[in-house]
Amino acid sequence: MIDSRQKDDYDDADVKLVVVSPKVLNKEEYNRIFSKVVVSQRKIGFKMYGELINGQRILDEPEYPGTEFKEIVFSLINQARLKGGFLRSWAEFKPPESPKVDEVPERLFSNIFPVKELPRIIFSSPTQMRTEPEVFKSINNNVEVPPFILKRKRLYTFHDITSPDSPFLPIISKNNIHEEKVDEWIENKDTRNDLIRLLNLSLRVFLLERHYIK
Known part of the structure; x- marks a missing residue:
């Protein structure tokens, strides 16, 4: 990160910075403690960077060590050299250990179920409907309406709207029906969020039907 040929330029630098994992970085308690460490280190003459540095960026972003991180280091070095400091050791910041919790066996029940098939x-088609109430109002109340969503002036559904029995026929353009693969939406x-929304609606209808049948 620092060219060894420039060693003479920063031998007299007295700087400190701390690189931590994202887990430590996101702990508010550790950040408060670190702020106090920064103040105490600066009081005794160190040029210390005032923020914890995300070590994951150094691993994941190839350009980061040679750009932003390098600028931080040289900025501290220049500050130290102007004050006539000298190079000591890197700061070691050890966050306090998390309090241990009692290990108690517990049986948990989940409402997460595997998705076996999608x-x-x-199916989609242009429609003049812009809200769900408009759709239900335009369709006979005695007809069961399959799950659907409205977006980009089109109606989207898993229901086959090419069928002559489709309840959506009165409100869609029969000559402009488009079919898309679910895999492409995934x-x-x-479109992924729209697919999830449509799946959630379908699941809700299915569960309500089972509830009322019982």
Whole structure:
């Protein structure tokens, strides 16, 4: 990170900085303690960087050590040289140990279930409807409405709207029906959340039906 050929330029630097893991970085308690350490170190003459440095960035971002991190180091060195400091040892910051908790056996129940199969196709078509109440109002109340979402002036559903029995036929464009693979929606970050929303609606309807049938 620092060119060894420049060693004579920073031999007299008296600086400290602390590199930590993201786990330590996100602990408010450790940050408070570190702030006190910075104040005490500066009082005795060290040029110490005032923030904890995320060590994960050094590992994950190849350009970081030679750019932003290097600027931090040289900035501290220049401050120390102007004050006539000298190079000592790096600061060792050891966060306090987390309090130990009692280990108690506990049986937990989860409401997370495995997804074994997904619908394969998402059907969509242009519609004049802009809100869900408008859709329900435009469809016969006696007809069961499959789960759907409205977006970009289109209606999206797992239900096959090409079927002559589809309840959506009165509110969609029958000559402009588009089919998309669910796998493509999963891979696309712009549509993934819409897919999750549609799946959640479908699950809700399914569970409500089971509840009322019982």
